Amino acid sequence: MASPTAIALMYGTAWKEDATERLVAAALAAGFRAFDTANQRKHYYEAGVGAALTSWFAAGHARDELFVQTKFTYRDGQDHRLPYDPDAPIATQVDQSFERSLVHLGLDRIDSLVLHGPSQRDGLGGADRAAWAAMEQLALAKRVGVLGISNATAEQIDELAAISRVPIAFVQNRCYADRGWDRAARAACARHGIRYQGFSLLTANRQVVTGQVVRAIAARHQATPAQIVFAFARGLAMLPLTGTSDPQHMAQDLQAIAIELDRDELSAIERAA
Numbered sequence: 001m002a003s004p005t006a007i008a009l010m011y012g013t014a015w016k017e018d019a020t021e022r023l024v025a026a027a028l029a030a031g032f033r034a035f036d037t038a039n040q041r042k043h044y045y046e047a048g049v050g051a052a053l054t055s056w057f058a059a060g061h062a063r064d065e066l067f068v069q070t071k072f073t074y075r076d077g078q079d080h081r082l083p084y085d086p087d088a089p090i091a092t093q094v095d096q097s098f099e100r101s102l103v104h105l106g107l108d109r110i111d112s113l114v115l116h117g118p119s120q121r122d123g124l125g126g127a128d129r130a131a132w133a134a135m136e137q138l139a140l141a142k143r144v145g146v147l148g149i150s151n152a153t154a155e156q157i158d159e160l161a162a163i164s165r166v167p168i169a170f171v172q173n174r175c176y177a178d179r180g181w182d183r184a185a186r187a188a189c190a191r192h193g194i195r196y197q198g199f200s201l202l203t204a205n206r207q208v209v210t211g212q213v214v215r216a217i218a219a220r221h222q223a224t225p226a227q228i229v230f231a232f233a234r235g236l237a238m239l240p241l242t243g244t245s246d247p248q249h250m251a252q253d254l255q256a257i258a259i260e261l262d263r264d265e266l267s268a269i270e271r272a273a
Contacts, residue, residue: 004170007034009032009230009240009254009256010035010069011024011027011034011035012243013035013045014038014044016045018048020044020048020049021045021051021052022052024052024053025052030251033065035069036197037068037069037070037071038071038114038116039083039098039104040077047104050106050107053066053107067111067112069110069113069170070114071150072093072094072097072113074117077117084096089130090134091130091133091134093131095138098144109143109144112146112169113146114148114149114150115131115147122156124160128160132160147170148169148194148197149171150172151174153184155188157185157188157189158188161191168194170197170239171189171195173197175198175204175205176205177272177273180273181273198240201242202226205273208229208273209226210225213272214272221261226249226253227256228256228269231261232265235260235265236270
């Protein structure tokens with residue numbers, strides 16, 4: 001698999017429905033090599049991602065060029081199109097969801113498997129411990145490369161790190177500027193050597209993206225405001241996700257990897273919320 005530490009930008013596939021295959025194909029053509037999805041038909045079309053990957057492989061590309069991340073989602077986050085038996089134990093649900101993901105994606109291994117949010121608002125519940133233990137078994141069997149969790153608080157990150165046999169590689173959270181760009185969760189990640197994945201960087205922070213500070217920095221770098229936000233996120237050691245449906249924006253987002261902001265610029269954007 002592509003090295004997790006080498007990934008600079010990830011393409012997110014949520015909320016794309018029947019356009020998923022076309023948009024993933026466009027993202028591949030633009031140069032994206034890391035993709036995020038979930039076995040949650042309510043918000044993702046995992047099989048559409050797989051169809052695009054299958055076509056890409058058929059064109060002669062190698063599996064090891066890609067990094068593919070998917071998620072196990074609890075019943076409360078699903079609609080009626082379940083990828084597992086809801087009456088089965090959580091560990092069995094994880095295994096069934098994983099096997100369905102392999103079929104949907106047309107793969108024989110997953111690079112990153114993420115627990116799609118803890119089962120409760122505060123702390124970890126028994127379901128979380130059971131799900132994580134089942135995910136660890138997949139990792140120990142080398143069917144999964146690395147593990148992660150999404151939508152987690154700093155306290156939940158600390159608690160999960162304390163019980164994990166397989167280290168947490170990723171935390172994926174919606175990232176709000178008015179919450180210090182998820183400062184507490186990022187600090188927890190730093191304590192445990194976890195890489196923070198930030199999503200909704202643009203849509204959750206429109207006031208900052210269109211604000212004077214970002215626009216001025218964008219003009220200085222001859223870049224778009226979106227590119228500056230992605231460069232800012234990378235400057236804070238985040239792995240940014242983009243879910244754009246515009247091929248031009250896909251290319252622009254990838255170009256943001258080359259933009260380096262200085263300390264003053266990073267600080268100015270942090271204060272802009």
